[in-house]
Amino acid sequence: MQLVDYLGILMFLVAGAAFVGVSLTVSSLVRPSKYSKEKYLPYECGEDPVGSSWVQFNIRFYVFALVFIVFDVEAVFLFPWAVVYQSLGFFAFLEGLIFIGILVLGLAYLWAKGDLEWVRTEDRAAHHSRSGPASSSTEKVA
Secondary structure (H helix, E strand, O other): OOHHHHHHHHHHHHHHHHHHHHHHHHHHHHOOOOOOHHHHOOOEOOEOOOOOOOOOOOOHHHHHHHHHHHHHHHHHHHHHHHHHHHHHOHHHHHHHHHHHHHHHHHHHHHHHHOOOOOOOHHHHHHHHHHHOHHHOOOOOOO
16 A cells, blocks of 8 residues: 555545634634623523532532442443344353343342432431431420
């Protein structure tokens, strides 16, 4: 292969870089240079923001989201396997079972650690010890 054979690739790269450069230059000339007050406000689904954006919330939301994404992506890997496993034979079936077994072990691990509960048992115990006996729901009101 000669260097001339790569001329098409070089032209494609130059054209792509030129397109990006021209696009950025034109957009910088067209865009407004003076923003209004509304431009600097944070956008929250069309609602005016109220209060501070530094609100602390439970990390459990992130944990649930990450666990959902992991299992969702893994389930996507099962679709191509399900389509072609019959033509691949018994070995592909065993590979699929091993894959599903690993997922089940991961789910059992999360379940055993208590990561699938909204409020973990140690969090409940800490909350009850802080609140004391006066806030017990079993206490009768006189």
